[in-house]
Amino acid sequence: MFGYYFDLARRSLIRSPILTAMMVLAIGLGIGASMTMLTVLHVMSGDPIPEHSGQLYYPHLDARPLSSKDDKNAPDPSANLSWIDASNLLRAHQGDRQAAMAGGSVLVRPAQTSLRPFFETGHYITADFFPMFDVPFRTGGGWTQVQDEQHERVVVLNGDLARKLFGDTSATGKIVRLQDTDFRVIGVLNDWYPQPAFYGDTSGHAFGKTDEFFLPLTTAMDLKFDSNGNMSCWGSGGDQRTSGECTWLQFWVSLDGPTKVHAYQQFLEDYWRQQQAHGRFARPVDAKLYGLLAWLDHMQLVPGDVRLQLWLALGFLAVCMVNIVGLLLAKFLRRSGEVSVRRALGARRRDIFLQFGVESAVIGVAGGLLGLGIAQLGLWSVRHRPDDYAHLAQMDVSMLLGTLVLAIVASVLAGLLPAWRACRITPALQLKTQ
Amino acid sequence: MQLRPILSSLTRHKLTAFLLILQVTFTCAIVCNVMFMIATRTSQMRLPSGIAENELAMIDSVDIDATENPLVRHEQDLVALRGIAGVKSAVVVDALPLNRDNWTNGITTVPDADTHVGASAYNGTPGELQTLGLHLIEGRDFQADEYIAEDVPHGYKGIDTVPVTIVTRALAEQLFPGQSALGKDIYASGTHPTRVVGVVDHMLRPALRDPATNEYAMLFPMKPDDSEVTYVMRTAPHDRERVLKEASAVLVRLNGNRILKSPQTFTQVRDSYFHRDQTMVGLLLVAGLGLLFVTALGIAGLANFWVQQRRRQIGVRRALGATRSDILRYFQTENFLIVSGGIVLGMALAFALNLTLMKFYELPRLPLYYLPIGALALWLLGQLAVLGPALRAAAVPPVVATRSV
Structure with missing residues (x-):
């Protein structure tokens, strides 16, 4: 039966090629625009570390005084921790693993004269970082808490920087000069660039190759290395890095199972009260513990412009759909004579409905294929934007299939009303007027 | 019908x-x-930036040796840059309109007030007004003896001692509505007064936020001495590309111990901002x-x-x-x-x-x-x-x- 309906659809579509082309074009444009933006959104809100995101949590404390107001134009100061609070949480050791960190930029001075000194971005972290995020090493490994405490001059390089400095030879054990200090390379990562770089200060750059080196936070504090994330202060005086009134550190904790999560939440609330007793944390207790994906959602990594573009594309699709409903309705009702003949010959309403449903789906498949092409064109143009997420704009298999499914669903939906109207045509009346 | x-x-x-x-x-x-x-x-x-947009070319320079006195070297660099054919004038600045390098200060008209007006500070060497092409509508330019160093290594000490400032008309009207800002004192930090000696008609901030505050900016007679500074040269529009190339060569020749970043015209700065x-x-x-x-x-x-x-x-x-x-x-x-x-x-x-x-x-x-x-x-x-x-x-x-x- 489907074969027959398919053949009918084909004949009908070929009979009015301009109308068919219009409908395919409309659905192709709508689907193409929507899928471009859905793909961008999809890749930007993906899970950067699928195997472990379930156990990773971000504690949210707000040490600001009541007088500090929220500024919608500036990054949220309470998204980060001060050195005092980060150290306290580290020392309390209430999670399975925990690490404090901050991004930074340092001057790399290559030993060979062929390379000029250059600035490189990386992260200052504590020992648990590597095992907690299951960071893949090509050679060597991370460091221990003891080495953290001794402020050791050690560094782990990411793939690109290791290759740039040492070529194909193993970098582990070599010396690299950062700012004015020699560091010993103790490990090289296997090109670890999670997208987004979820662990850092995502209010700045979250996508792209953000980190080429990792060194102990304590060492960076020692050597007064610059941090490049958002540093928000509300007090004045003293060293901002060690102050309890400047937030600039990110903190992650891994917790296995709901009991531990609950216990940690309890611990954070107790900590808040305890700090209040010491005259800090003026605000009412409101400790939060975000799961990784919830945290990324909270940090709104998708820029407002991208979301606006998505809504624009969906609005465009909606107009295209209304357009197609109208055109299909006209097309189907024009064939009232054919319908009434078929009905008079014994076709049930269901058959008519199915026949027109198949015709709508055929348009949907054609429109979907066109939309796929348009979406590829759209993604190509997104990749040429100078934004850090641009390189991610690629379709994976699920989005490819999603495009076709969306196109077929959209066109069948658009065909529902016209097909329903067509199948309600009464046989006798139509025959009479002929 | x-x-x-x-x-x-x-x-x-x-x-x-x-x-x-x-x-x-x-x-x-x-x-x-x-x-x-x-x-x-x-x-x-x-939005007009208030500066001579199509006559400016600039280079960022980052020092990688902290031993030298930056103020002395900037002087030598500027002399060399002014010697390039086609360069009408040159200055060292720490920020420019639309270059995103924003340093906002809370400004008040009385010491230790609770409410502040956020205004971006621009610091530069003598001749900044004329090199950028800013249009002074009231008052005067800074005098040579008013210039001090930023003193970045000690946390911008200059802000506590800078004697005078030039503000934009938008900021002047916000701080002193209905009266002339000339001769009035503003407070950028604590109780040290800074006297307004001039008003320029337009100057955008390094980063734009709210349309109402886009021109809240002020100039200080403070010589930049951070490790990263910007050299700005004013030249005829068609000379900009050539001047940039020569300037890079001149700067490296004078002192190779630095990293030169983003040589560009102001037109490029605006394009990249928007x-x-x-x-x-x-x-x-x-x-x-x-x-x-x-x-x-x-x-x-x-x-x-x-x-x-x-x-x-x-x-x-x-x-x-x-x-x-x-x-x-x-x-x-x-x-x-x-x-x-x-x-x-x-x-x-x-x-x-x-x-x-x-x-x-x-x-x-x-x-x-x-x-x-x-x-x-x-x-x-x-x-x-x-x-x-x-x-x-x-x-x-x-x-x-x-x-x-």
């Missing part, structure tokens, strides 16, 4: 007419907002035109269908004495009615959409004059789209009435 027969014919095609109205409604609402967003972004992209807005304007334009195109397709398609459906009826009317232009006008009026219905609903939806956008994307309120513009555009579009089918209808000969199908 009688509306009666048109309306009664439309009631026989309720669903189709409704779909057309719905489509025009959506299109009208979206296109009005899209036009408004395009206008908002373009007006921001065109690149995203440029992309967005392009997308909005494509989306708006795409919507109008699809809507035109829909109107033309349905009109075409109606004309075919009513061939016999048209023939009968022609046979009974209707002229070609009667038929033409019939379809045009029908389209006008449908589009008008869509426009009325579309205007309401446009406002609802604008309210949502205001809430989530900090867009201003949609000005009323966008509605007649949008309406006019859709009426025109509708008439153009229906013209083809209507002409075909007018061409139906009266003899059709006598033929059986």
Whole structure:
């Protein structure tokens, strides 16, 4: 039966090629625009570390005084921790693993004269970082808490920087000069660039190759290395890095199972009260513990412009759909004579409905294929934007299939009303007027 | 023209007419907002920066050796840069309009006040006003003995001792409404007064946020001594590229112990600042035109269908004495009615959409004059789209009435 309906659809579509082309074009444009933006959104809100995101949590404390107001134009100061609070949480050791960190930029001075000194971005972290995020090493490994405490001059390089400095030879054990200090390379990562770089200060750059080196936070504090994330202060005086009134550190904790999560939440609330007793944390207790994906959602990594573009594309699709409903309705009702003949010959309403449903789906498949092409064109143009997420704009298999499914669903939906109207045509009346 | 027969014919095609109205409604609402967003972004992209935009070329330089006295080296560098053919003047600055390197200070008119006005500080060596091409409308430029060092290694000590400042007109009016700011004191930090000695008419901040505060900026006679500074050269527009190349060579020759970053003209600075807005304007334009195109397709398609459906009826009317232009006008009026219905609903939806956008994307309120513009555009579009089918209808000969199908 489907074969027959398919053949009918084909004949009908070929009979009015301009109308068919219009409908395919409309659905192709709508689907193409929507899928471009859905793909961008999809890749930007993906899970950067699928195997472990379930156990990773971000504690949210707000040490600001009541007088500090929220500024919608500036990054949220309470998204980060001060050195005092980060150290306290580290020392309390209430999670399975925990690490404090901050991004930074340092001057790399290559030993060979062929390379000029250059600035490189990386992260200052504590020992648990590597095992907690299951960071893949090509050679060597991370460091221990003891080495953290001794402020050791050690560094782990990411793939690109290791290759740039040492070529194909193993970098582990070599010396690299950062700012004015020699560091010993103790490990090289296997090109670890999670997208987004979820662990850092995502209010700045979250996508792209953000980190080429990792060194102990304590060492960076020692050597007064610059941090490049958002540093928000509300007090004045003293060293901002060690102050309890400047937030600039990110903190992650891994917790296995709901009991531990609950216990940690309890611990954070107790900590808040305890700090209040010491005259800090003026605000009412409101400790939060975000799961990784919830945290990324909270940090709104998708820029407002991208979301606006998505809504624009969906609005465009909606107009295209209304357009197609109208055109299909006209097309189907024009064939009232054919319908009434078929009905008079014994076709049930269901058959008519199915026949027109198949015709709508055929348009949907054609429109979907066109939309796929348009979406590829759209993604190509997104990749040429100078934004850090641009390189991610690629379709994976699920989005490819999603495009076709969306196109077929959209066109069948658009065909529902016209097909329903067509199948309600009464046989006798139509025959009479002929 | 009688509306009666048109309306009664439309009631026989309720669903189709409704779909057309719905489509025009959506299109009208979206296109009005899209036009408004395009206008908002373009007006921001065109904001005058207050400086001689097409005569400036600049290079960032980062010191990688902390041993030297930066102020002395900057002097030597500037002498060399001024020696390049075509360079009219050169200064060292720490920030420029639209270069994103923003240092905001809370400013008050009385010491230790609670409320502050956030204003961006610009520091530079003598001659900054003239090199950037800033337009002084009141007061005077800084004098040589007023300049001090930023003293970045000790946490911007300069801000506590800087004696005088030049502010923008926008900041002067905000701080001292209705009076001249000249000779008044402002406080950038603690209780140290800084006297206003001059007012420039325009100068944008390094980073734009709120349209009302885009020009809250002030200049300090402080010589930059951070490890990263910007050399700005003023030159004829056609010399900029050559000057940049020579300047890079000159700076490296004088001292190789630095990293030169982003040699560029101010035109490039502006382009890169607004690149995203440029992309967005392009997308909005494509989306708006795409919507109008699809809507035109829909109107033309349905009109075409109606004309075919009513061939016999048209023939009968022609046979009974209707002229070609009667038929033409019939379809045009029908389209006008449908589009008008869509426009009325579309205007309401446009406002609802604008309210949502205001809430989530900090867009201003949609000005009323966008509605007649949008309406006019859709009426025109509708008439153009229906013209083809209507002409075909007018061409139906009266003899059709006598033929059986």
